Amino acid sequence: MNQVPITEDERQSEDRSWATARTLAEALPYIQVYDRQTVVIKYGGHAMGDEAVAKQFAADVVLLKLMGVNPVVVHGGGPQISAMLDRAGVKSEFVDGLRVTDAATMQIAEMVLSGAVNKEIANWITEAGKQADVRGVGLSGKDAGLLTVEKTRRTRRDPDSMIEHEVDLGFVGEPTRVDPKLIRGLIASESEDWVPVIAPIGVAEDGKTYNVNADTVAGAVAGSLQAKRMLLLTDVKGVLDKDGQVIRQMTVAEAEQLIADGVATGGMIPKLETAMAAVKAGVEAVVILDGRRSHAMLVELFTEHGAGTLVKA
Template sequence: MKREEVLMEALPYIQKFYGKTIVIKLGGHAMVDQNILETVIRDAVLLRYVGMKVVLVHGGGPEITAKMQAMGKEPKFVGGLRITDAETLEIAQMVLVGKINDGIVSLIANCGTCAVGISGNDGNLLIARKMEPQRVKVGEVIEEVDLGQVGEIEEVNPKVLHCLLAQDYIPVVAPIGIDRQGQSLNINADTAAAEIAIALQAFKLVSLTDVDGVMDADRTKIFHRLTLAEAERMIAEGVISGGMIPKLEGCMKAVKNGVEGAHVVNGNRPHNLLLELFTDEGVGTMLTL
């Protein structure tokens, strides 16, 4: 397709999305590969300049693990879930808020616009409670595991985000929440992004990850469009499994609560974010009612 045809295909989407809010969850390899992250940030800034209100929510699991190991603390996982004791939470805050968040804000500044980095603690953005023990499979046995200082969101107070968006800032949110006693808790970034999208009544939620989208059981076909009913059936039948389940569950909850479309997109491929939003076919998976 010629460049001018690409631009004309994008035009109706740019018109439709103008003034609307989009929440983008940054995850996967983009969080450890600076070149990929810079490309994604440039795309997000472009969305801001064509009139969208952009909120970024980021994870940082691999960097947390690397920092723990560098400090001589071995990460502990049970059934694939991280155990977050007080020291691990302190390291997570250091990495998420002090390093990753600040780095993303700097990249946005380098692209010519302004961002403000916050965590879920700021302005009581994410009010959470400590997660109940989780039933996980360890070997062949189902065990109840206390994940430590891990939270599940009770309430989102988006006032601080509305204030920043009204002043044309891009908010960059680190997924640390606070409970009603003032204790910080680590929050799953996919969950945080979905809850923030709902609270903002966002038009779009996009989860950037390391896979091309929701695929069939043989991993040979991408489902570019899914309804809620189709996604629920695929989870029940085991077609969707592993780490895709929490991503898709966040997308499903967002769509059920008013977000028009939720997308799972491979953030490792240059400009996939733009191709997903501004082309007819898209490149990832879009979930709708």
């Protein structure tokens, strides 16, 4: 009996099938580690700039939910706010990386973050999870008293007189309290598979609304939930050493030393500070990784070597 030869395409397809099976088998121990555990994901403004990458992110979040993980997404939106401010003819000023936020800027920031960006991410997750009935639900820190904040205080030293002056950042806040009851209720729901998507807007005790750094909100939320992991998705591979190589793992003490030695600089400093604060608040570990890379979260959580820099106690 003559056998029909296997084509090259068929052989490659069969090889991919076996590779997929091996990957799933290798991931099993890690899937068990994260079963029913909470993972807070900070989704950065630059990481979500590309729609195709954003939709892949949403699909990966759905996959996490289907694998038994409880993902909670906290998002930024700095580039989107800047674009809207430009269109409105409102000029922005930054102090130490924080946007000075007057009343007009605050209005636009809330509209962009709690509106367009928040609902778009929630919708991407809902669309990606349509077949499995996984749904993204958009929230802000103003919902159900989720995020209470206070006005951020910053000082700047005058280079001539060396006297420190307080800088008024306007409606920029810092978390003082997170009430996680709403998030826990959504996670615990047995009737629906909800994925909370949180915009970094909070309310002070006097009822005023404040814009909050999304990294800081993610850390505060992760601490309040005692999350297994917090993933800081950004536009860099991780924390680099003095030779430019990614550091795979470090302790809080080692992170503090990196900052003190000037190895960690610029925007990496506040990310490390957020990671350290989250770990000190009870998060098992925080990972800084490149959110632009396809399936970065899955590689980090379900493979041996991970995908970024892990910071632990």
